[in-house]
Amino acid sequence: MKNIYKLSFLMLFSLAALYSCQEDDQEFGEVVAPTNLTLDATVLNTSAEFPNGDGGGLVSFTASADDVITFEYRFDDGTSSTITSGEITHPFTRTGTNTYNVTVIAKGTGGASSSTTKEVTVFTSFDDPVSKMGLTGANQAYLDGTEGPYAGVEGDSIPTKVWRIADAMPGHLSLGPAESTEPIWYSAAPFEKEGGCFYDDRISFALNLDGDIIFEHDNNGQTFFNTNYLNVGGGTNGTGDECFDFDTSGEKSVSLAAANSIFPEDATTGTQMIISDGGFMSYYLGTNNGYEILEITDDYLYIRTISGANPAEAWYLKLTAEGDSPFETEFPGDSEEEAAWSQEFEGSSLDTSIWNYEIGNGDNGWGNGEAQYYTDQNTEVSNGTLKINAIAEPTNGYNYSSARITTQDNFEFQYGRIEVRAKLPSAGGTWPAIWMLGSTFDTEGWPNCGEIDIMEHVGNELGEVLGTLHFPGNSGGDAVSQGTNVENVATEFHKYTMEWTEDHIVFLVDGEVYHEFTNMAGTPFVDHEFFLILNVAMGGTLGGTIDPAFTQDTMEIDYVRVYQ
Structure with missing residues (x-):
């Protein structure tokens, strides 16, 4: 009886399994081989x-x-x-x-x-030593064998360069057509993808003892997937870009080859990277692993790849060398003596051969609904600093007085590093700014002239400092802006710096970069000089609600220095 029971059970199990398979086949649909x-x-x-x-x-x-x-x-x-x-x-x-x-x-x-x-x-017969050196950090002597692996250097001396997504750059991820260079359909704003795994990605390139490029991808076990490939990571395609647990660790090889490029010679290196075994660069777009190198320097890499899911689309990535900024420039000097121009405020009054007072409330509170009236009585130079005082007092029909001073027509410059050491007001409703306008302001108006906000702060968001650029197409609420938190912003002096070249604009606080912008033809930041403005506004679109108990607050400036 026991054997009969076992046989009956096996028959029933087999029938159930067969039925289950038939059901699965029906659900799966017809199997058709091409x-x-x-x-x-x-x-x-x-x-x-x-x-x-x-x-x-x-x-x-x-x-x-x-x-x-x-x-x-x-x-x-x-x-x-x-x-x-x-x-x-x-x-x-x-x-x-x-x-x-x-x-x-x-x-x-x-x-x-x-x-x-x-x-x-x-x-x-393709060879591109420039791209090889740029990717790996090797130099020509290393490639020629006078040093490095060809000279018998041990493996732990192989140069390795680590790259990451340049999250502070506009367009660090962008999308356009595959068969033309424009238009760009989508361009990521600085830090737009913050909060996911995209910016945690690290990619290293090394030159092995045979002179071959070795690629390693460290994504901490998580991959940033394009919406068309979410199923690879365990999601559902078409629901938006997303991070999934997907480990890509391990070494792969890289080959350099001629790019089948649509770009003119001055807009590409003409080289593409081919990564073996399904390797990819930070953003998963399938296994089409050809990356055209559009631009490469010691610390900046700009690449383009065709979407595997849609060959009509091209994706662009901007990367920077780990620990570096592709925009940091080195203007000589960091003292008063080495500055090309400076204001140290050592006297007892403001130098009006340099500084102009702007008087009044402008048009609708200087276009921002500001609540103060600017006068020539709200500045003070003493003990080696300039103070701009905002005061709660009736002034020409307004409830607050303050000051706004400019160097227009007296000191204007193009390119260099400007550094301002300052303490900021902290009261609710205060809106201090250190900023610049293009010298064409009177003839072209705003935003065509361009505006560079080196530092903006509001007392209602104590400690958050903004660096912002306004220009046609990106002005007002659509300006290119990024913030950083600064401790003791009102009780200690900090250095607010902007470095400006034909190619890049960088914003720093106390020497630390927090906002980077790629300058480009067509922006007002490449074709004329700018002048400096210092002011403390009250309320308005950014300053917000003014503290009802406000009486007085001050922006105190130790110096203004320009290095070129």
Whole structure:
């Protein structure tokens, strides 16, 4: 009886399992393998002299099939790519004339697939030591063998450079069309992706003892996925970019190859990186691992890659070397004697050959609904500092008096480092500012002239300091702005600094960078001089509600120095 019971149980279990499988198949849908799969390959840039290509190593592939959903290309140089269109251009990077096997897998419904393999022979002579040095931190002597691995240096002396997303830069992640350089459809604002895992990513490039580039990705076990690839991390596609637990640790190899670029020569290096074994740079966009290097310096990397999910889209990433800022400039000197221009406020009165008083309340509170009336009586120079006093007192029909002074027409400059050492007011409703306007203000108006707010602070948000840029298309509430917290902002002096070059604008407090901006043609920050403004406003759009108990508060300035 026991054996009969066991047999009956097994029969029932088998029937249940069979029924369960049939149910699963019905739910899964029809399984259809792609048919009529073909693969064509064309070596690019061939000639009678160079039948296998001119050395760029580029080959164009076209796959087609019936009932296909995606094509997965597998190249025997260790790279792969999954696409929907079937068309791809791949750079082969092994120097010399080599024959490669390329396999394409056509995937249909239910996981069914078909595959075919093709041989291709291509000549590669590409070499870009500048990009190799920029990525890894090596120098030319290292590559030539006069130092580094070729001179017998031990492995722990191999140079390694670590990169991270340049989160403070506008456009550190951006999106545009694949077949043209414009328009840019989306551009991330500084620190827009803060709070996720994107900015925690670290990517290192090293040169091994054979002179090859080694890639390692440290993302602390979390990956920032494009919305079209959330299923790879365990989510549902199409619900927005998201971080998932997805470890990408481990070493991979990097090859440099000629980029099949749409950019003019002055807008790209003409080099692309190919990362083996599905490696990617900080933002998961599938396994299409070609990254065109648009710009590279010792501490700045600007790259572009085509979306694996949508070949019509191109994504851009800006990275900076870990521990560095791509914008920090070094203007000589950090003392009064070395400044190109300075105001030390050593006398007993304000130097009106340099400083102009602006009087009144302007148009609608200087355009901001401010509550003060500016006078020429609210400044004081004593004990080596300038004080701008905001006072609760009836003044020309307003309840508060203060001062606003400028260097317009007396001192204007373009490019350099301006540093102001100051203590700020703390009362609710105060709005002190150290800022600049373009010298074309009288002729072009605002925001066409440009505005650089070196420091803004409001007493209602004690300790938060802002650095902001206003220009056409990015002004008022749409200005490019970033803040940082400063301790003892009202009781201790701090150095508020702005460094300005043709390429970049950087904001610092006490020598620490907190906001960085890529200057560019078309902004007012590249074509004319600016003048300086110091003021303390009351209330208004940024100052907010004024403390009913307010009586008086002061912005105290130790010095203003410009280095060039």
